Amino acid sequence: MKIALAGNPNCGKTTVFNAITGRSEAVGNWSGVTVSAKEAGLKKKYNPEGREITIVDLPGAYSISPFTGEEAITSDFIKEKDPDVIINIVDGANVSRSLFFTTQLLELGVPVVIALNKNDIVSKRGDKIDVAALSSALSCPVIPVAATLEEGLPELLASAIEHGEAQSFIAPPSLASIDTDTARQKLVDQIVNKCLVKVRVANQITLSDKIDRIVAHKWLGLPIFFGIMWAVFSLSIEGVGGYFSAYLNETLFGEIVPNAANSFFENLGVDPLLQAVIVDGAIGGAGAVIGFLPLIMVLFFCLSLLEDSGYMARVAVVMDRFFKKIGLSGKSIIPMIVGSGCGIPGVMATRTIEDINEKRMTTILTPFVPCGAKLPIIALFAAVFFPENTWVGPSMYILAIVMILLGGLLLKKIFVWDSTSSFIMELPEYKIPSLKNALIQMFDKAKAFIVKATTIILVCNTLVWFASTYSWSLKPVEDQSLSILASMGSTIAPLLIPLGFVGWQLAAAAITGFIAKENVVATFAVLLVASEEALHMPGGVITEFFTPVTALAYLAFNLFTPPCFAAIGAMNSEMGSKKWLFRGLAFQFGVGYMVALIISQVGSLIVYGTPSIGFGPAIVITVLMALFLVFIIKRADFKRTQLGVDLS
Incomplete structure (x- = not known):
């Protein structure tokens, strides 16, 4: 039946x-x-x-x-x-x-x-x-x-x-x-x-109405949302989530599991090379990612409570007035809220948008919202470079909203997009959220995270370890700079110099991040396994590659460049056109690259009084990008006003 x-x-x-x-x-x-x-x-x-x-x-x-x-x-x-x-x-x-x-x-x-x-x-x-x-x-x-x-x-x-x-x-x-x-x-x-x-009179002011006058206020709504997200991140990163993540990173996967695995394989007489593959490559990389699981569980538990209470529906209404300025509507905030859990269902949720231009724009912009896979990257860089500051996590969401608004304005100018959709939403009454539902959602997300860490990330880490240990002649190397991974990273590394990033390791981590964003953390864990310090410790070994400013730039680079392959597949499905898919990916890469460049170079000038490495090339790239944008915007305006060409 x-x-x-x-x-x-x-x-x-x-x-x-x-x-x-x-x-x-x-x-x-x-x-x-x-x-x-x-x-x-x-x-x-x-x-x-x-x-x-x-x-x-x-x-x-x-x-x-x-x-x-x-x-x-x-x-x-x-x-x-x-x-x-x-x-x-x-x-x-x-x-x-x-x-x-x-x-x-x-x-x-x-x-x-x-x-x-x-x-x-x-x-x-x-x-x-x-x-x-x-x-x-x-x-x-x-x-x-x-x-x-x-x-x-x-x-x-x-x-x-x-x-x-x-x-x-x-x-x-x-x-x-x-x-x-x-x-x-x-x-x-x-x-x-x-x-x-009906007992209630239609014009009677309810408790929900009174609350909405504050949380959905046109001026107070956005600061209240930022404040709530700040509290959620503080609880997740600095509170109970951070406490248990520290235990997993420092004790469980930092000492207990590696020591137990090494003792087990030594007793079995396993070949040292195979032992290194399993312990240093597979367990070390996957453990570095799973170590942030408590943080992610607390975050999703809090977000589930907010959704179930009816508050997140108000966020869509608050954002509607801002999104209308860039050719979007409150309908677009819904995929972005869904995308805070995972970018794939977030992109898929754009199919509810009828206007094709608004749908394309939302599909391109939705991956800018930090998803669950990006949280380990945020947590790692926040713990190492900003251990006493709680603003890093929430600031990434604020930066994402800013980039969505600026990116929407830019897309509207480039492609002469005008939205025809309107946004009507019946606001649910506030209610006490279900702890059971929040726990189910939390454990469901945790299960998906663990499955991903023990499958895709595990395989990728093993390959990363192999590529960082062997040369192209398949012989072990004592110096990682002579490895397969180093040669691959070195071909990409020059592109990152204008961003203030020097080192093939940074390029390699960014590349593996396109398979799954968690791989950025896992790759660092594999490449820096020789260090006696835990990867996430404040002032640890990763500080050899970054200053606090360039670390923030690298974080932004990984957040705003194209998402993982699975999310790209979802974008392709919703776009329905390879041409628009590649346009969207090029736009995302350009935004991520320029945001990282500005943070690195301008930030270094402000904080340290001197620009970061690659300042000269950065100036050239910025000028060329500005000229390119001026050219394509003027061309779009000309075609619309003079020729009446529909560019959508």
């Missing part, structure tokens, strides 16, 4: 899906979190007989007539994949909006069971919904549920299975006379008036 979950965005579909399948898909207080159909088997708790039942979580839709990409996925699945029954998740806190889509589902001839979700919120408001009257008006079962509390789900599934097996379906007679959207909405209003008794 195939059961489809369908409903409006932000009605609780994915929360129901997670509860009845045991999955841990991302949830959020905005549309676009689910952008593709997800399938899973029904949890044994709700399927004791072990029947073959598949649950399909469909993207949110307001209409069966598709307007957006995710609505098309939902519409096509329902019409072409023949689900046995549809569980229509109706937002009990906004019945009128939800029932428009419900009446369309009832016309398709597929059995429908309605899950009247958020029953707990409706009860707290004091509103009353006559479930029997609603069921009678729609000619289908209506089951009150509270998905976050898992209340009513057994009854809901029992009803869905029963109707799916019986294929019983009776269309409401009132639908026969509907021929326009206006008539449909009129019918919905009639049903709502009969079934819903």
Whole structure:
């Protein structure tokens, strides 16, 4: 049996899906979190007989007539994949909006069971919904549920299975006379008036309204957001997350695991070369990344609480007024918030944007937001070069927002892009966030991080160790500068000199970072393994390559240059064009390169009174880049005003 979950965005579909399948898909207080159909088997708790039942979580839709990409996925699945029954998740806190889509589902001839979700919120408001009257008006079962509390789900599934097996379906007679959207909405209003008794007066100011006047204020909203992110990073890096990360880095992976592994292999009589590959290459590199796991877990736990509370939806509203200035809307902030966890789903979330120009711009700019893979880089450089300062982590987010705004302005000028989309979002009421959901999301992210560290990063570290130990003639080298990796890094290293970076090791780390951003930390761990000091210790061995200013520049370089290969693949899918993919990657590399150059050279002049290494080439590159931008912007303006050419 195939059961489809369908409903409006932000009605609780994915929360129901997670509860009845045991999955841990991302949830959020905005549309676009689910952008593709997800399938899973029904949890044994709700399927004791072990029947073959598949649950399909469909993207949110307001209409069966598709307007957006995710609505098309939902519409096509329902019409072409023949689900046995549809569980229509109706937002009990906004019945009128939800029932428009419900009446369309009832016309398709597929059995429908309605899950009247958020029953707990409706009860707290004091509103009353006559479930029997609603069921009678729609000619289908209506089951009150509270998905976050898992209340009513057994009854809901029992009803869905029963109707799916019986294929019983009776269309409401009132639908026969509907021929326009206006008539449909009129019918919905009639049903709502009969079934819903609202206690709260429409113009009554609620606690949520009072809070919104502060946190969503046009001037206070942004400083409050920065303050909250500062607190989150302080707790993650300087607080409990930093404490446990220090233990993992210094004690577990710094002493216990390497010593135990060396003793084990020595007792077995393993060849020293193989022992070095495993301990120094695989364990050393992966351990350097996993050591930052507690920091990442605390960060994602805090972000999950913020999302579940309803606050992050306000961030989208706050940012909308700034994004409109650069041709974007609040819709673009949603992929960027999703991208703070991982850039891949962040890029995929851009498919909810209808305007092609806005979608392209958002796809290019979303990877600028520091994702989970970049956090170990931030944590490493913050711990080594700025151990007494808490501003480094939050400042990277502030810098990302600045670069997104400036980058958007530049893209708009270069390609003469004008957005036609508008941003409308129903703000959810504030609620006490679910600790259970936050813990599930935290452990899910931790699991993904560990899997990545023990697969992609582990293999990459082994290859890095091999390439740094052997020459092209496959003979061991005593000096790493004679190795395969040194020769590869040396070919790229001259490009980094204008940024103040000298050393093939820095180029090599940047190269491996394109496979997975965590590899930047892992590569340093492998290359500097001979040091007796832990990699992340303040004033440690990595300070041989950087000053605090150039370290900040190197950090920015790795944050704003193109993302990992997997995220690039997602960009290619969403762009739908190799030409636009390469344009986007070139733009990202140019932004990352110039940001690092400015931080390194200008920062060194301000802090030390003298420019960094490569000042002369940096001046030449800056002048050439300025001339190039002036040329292409003037060309774009000329084509638009004189020739009327559509450059999009």
